[in-house]
Amino acid sequence: MLNDWLYLAIFLVLCFALPAMAIGIAGILSPKKSDPIKNSIYECGPEPVGESRIQFKVQYYVYGLIFLVFDVEAVLLFPWAVAYSQLPLYAVLEAILFIAILAGGLFYAWRAGALEWQ
């Protein structure tokens, strides 16, 4: 069991190190001729206008917030799914009740207009 995690540690180090090494090699092989115009920000040709960190639509934030609710729910549902085959029927019904409450939350967000893209 512990060996699995050792393998995973070696594997994870390698899979992030390989791209990093390749980019490092490319950095050595590639030419370095920078000038201010080449390094300027791309805006379809014209010179960049104003700040790049623009204000963002609040809609993205709302979607992120709704996602968070469902993501926390996943933490609670995965153990239930693993234990499913040993559970009696009433435990399954309880999980369904839990999902129904979540569906209620989704329905509330829907009625409140959080899911409309304005």
Next chain:
Amino acid sequence: MSFIADPVNFIANWLTTVLTGWGASASLIQIILFVIGAGLLSLGPLLLTILLIWVERKIGGRFQDRLGPNRLGPWGIIQPIADMLKIFTKELITPTGADKVPYNLAPILAAGSVIAVWAVIPLASTVYGVNINIGAVYILAFGALGELGFIMAGLGSNNKFALLGGFRVVANLLSYEVPMILILLVPVMFSGSLGMNDIALSQTVWNVFLAPLAAIIFFITLIAENARAPFDLIEADSEIVAGFNVEYSGLKFGFFYVADFLHSVTAALVFSTLFLGGWRGPGAETYPILGFIYLVIKAAIIYFAILHIRFSIPRFRIDQMMSFNWKFLTPLSMMVLVTTALLNKLVPGDLTLVRVAVMWAANLVLWVAADQIVKRVVKKQAVPEVAQPRPLARPPQVGTNDILGG
């Protein structure tokens, strides 16, 4: 165990004997084998990408009625190798005002997180990286890490297009994770384990037969999670140029490209393992190499389906994509989860044929109900035509009795 039946374990056993002969301790041999195995498994996907680029360009060419790459080597198969060698010598331009740390870390995270998923995918009955008991959650976690890479690329580039791409990552990719998580519970429920090899092992009946609707939803969310067309809004070239990777050049861009190509084949492998039985097939237990061939065939079919969809369907608008997820896929996947959980408990597990029939019937009822509801809502929301249809430009009844004119 002969070489033909199981090459990987044959070589591993041979190596163990050789190293023991040299007097190495057992734990040292274990670590050496781990390093070799991990090295091969992490280098394999990167090298596979070279082939995938050729496959995708060739198939894409055929879909668009052209030849695709055909100059270098037979059928142009050396083309991606030439491209790869060239991209190493391209200048890495960093835009002014870029946030250096997230800007440089993003391509590494994007590519590394896809390769990381390969550790838990069982390639054959005895050949897999690890069979950890949280495999399914591990896949979700590294999927999210790739998204974080895209967000970092968008924020770090100091570019408006890239920033817009980053916003869209938050909205689209995060949203589609919700039905994905809900549907992932279905195969976990059937097998009673989160380990990917256990899920493959438990499928005496493929999960796609027990939960067809779940498989379809999972397939759609996989395409959306990988930001493939028609869900490629984060890099929509006709709207925001190239989205999050607009300011990248050279190999830094190359690794976003690698991540994109690897994503679809990894998705095909994950789907085959979760719903198509993975390496399972006749004779796969005794001859692991057969299992590997079955997995490759299944994954190739799914991969081709992903490509077919990519080259056939135009891109969605962002509001369509969000409502499709939140107002259709999420409620439907909740219903699928509830129905499957309830019916699987009520129908006895030993009557396989009855179980499959009941599941199919339930899925069909769900699908028809969802379809009817959507049709009714769309009809209610349909915008009436403003202008009357224009009259015919021809003079009426000139020299004829025909209503449509002469």
